[in-house]
Amino acid sequence: MASKEKTVYVCTNCGQESPKWAGKCPSCGQWNTFVEEVVRKEPAVAKHVAHGIEGVRSKPQRLMEIVAGEEQRIDMHDDELNRVLGGGLVEGSLTLIGGEPGIGKSTLVLQTVLRLADKKVLYVSGEESARQLKLRADRISHVDKGNLLIACETSLEQIFTHVRNVAPDLVVIDSIQTISTESVDSSPGSIVQVRECSASILKFAKETGTPVILIGHINKEGSLAGPKVLEHIVDTVLQFEGDQHYMYRILRSIKNRFGSTAELGIYEMRQDGLRQVSNPSELLLTQDHEGMSGVAIAGAVEGVRPFLIEVQALVSTAAYGMPQRSATGFDLRRMNMLLAVLEKRVGFKLAQKDVFLNIAGGLKVNDPAIDLAVISAILSSNMDTEIEAGVCMAGEVGLSGEIRPVNRIEQRISEAEKLGFTRMLVPRHNLQGIDRKKVKIQLVPVRKVEEAFRELFG
16 A cells, blocks of 8 residues: 655644644644654554554553552662662663763763673664774773674664564663654654654563663753654653763753652763762862852752752952843842842842852752852852851742751751861751751851851851
8 A cells, every 4th residue: 555645744842743834833832843744654554564563452450450569670780870760770661861962971871781791782873883882882891791782773663673683671772863764754853753763662662671761962952852742752851961161961860750850960071981970079179269259168959969069159340331140050030039139138239240150060050058158159259258168058048038948958967067067057947856966067057148147257
């Protein structure tokens, strides 16, 4: 039976199809997201046979009859990756790792699968040759694991043929944008191709129980390339980010059906691959700040992981009529709110001054507990007075100038103790239930912003 060709318009944000172009997507409401795609429709039976997946019929079950146990997880022999995944890679799951070109996605996955000596891994590369992968593997690993199989292929049908012949325990596809299926007549990387290939790979993973790791690219807006529906199809979305000029890389969980999305893993890029950073506080606090103003140390928590970060601020007289406000690694709107609190509640006039804020190390922090460190660094730079060495702080700042309590205060205190800090400013309400005799660090309770400033600057 001959296949039929047709032209459709597909929304790049949600995957909605339309027979004609529209300025606004009726499904998600986004403007100018429709792009033209040429689709060749095949009969359902032919498409089913082409993908080589046999269907499994299921029947409805009562909720009380369903046995819910712990998911079977694969230990990736990487503590950072295991933490972000929620304890390991779940069998039969589809995991997408996204990141900018050259950030180290392929290196991270390759060095991880090289450690899995007890698993048969099929690594499908659509971007690099087998020789390039061999050179990279030799650079990052000195031990040749015999269970890693390399296939340079871009056809989805050929990939499924390799899978049937090899029967791997884990499949890696690098990258999903290079894979195409014969059932859709459009170029690799197009919206329809990415969606169809991802759906077929998900069907294979769920029916065979084989975990699949997809590697994806990021577009110029910073989101994963391809349709938004790709993120809905997969079970886990991990984002690998970091500045190429820094040696740190951060692995974040954006979506995880089997664990928390608040976790992050930190790596250090080296010549021989990525090294796990088990104690990020020591790396983020490597500089000596004696005699420097505008620097404050904050106790932050990402997921269940506490670490101390360095907040840097620079306040200077505005050279032009409109003062500049710039924040790197911190929400600019929140910084403007904190500046308004400083002006209204404490009386510091910063309306005619440029304010620049930076979280050192290339980190992006969303923890509200670093508010106190942010306003302390800004005030330190404004007064050109340094904050005493050995002092760190944690506290959320409210609009009325009060220091609000924060979560996981015990972990923040123990992290500061471990790194040798002598004094820590904490919200007064957080000290209820804490035995100060067991704590070696001096805890200074503060209730308002003015109290904190008196403790820091006298």
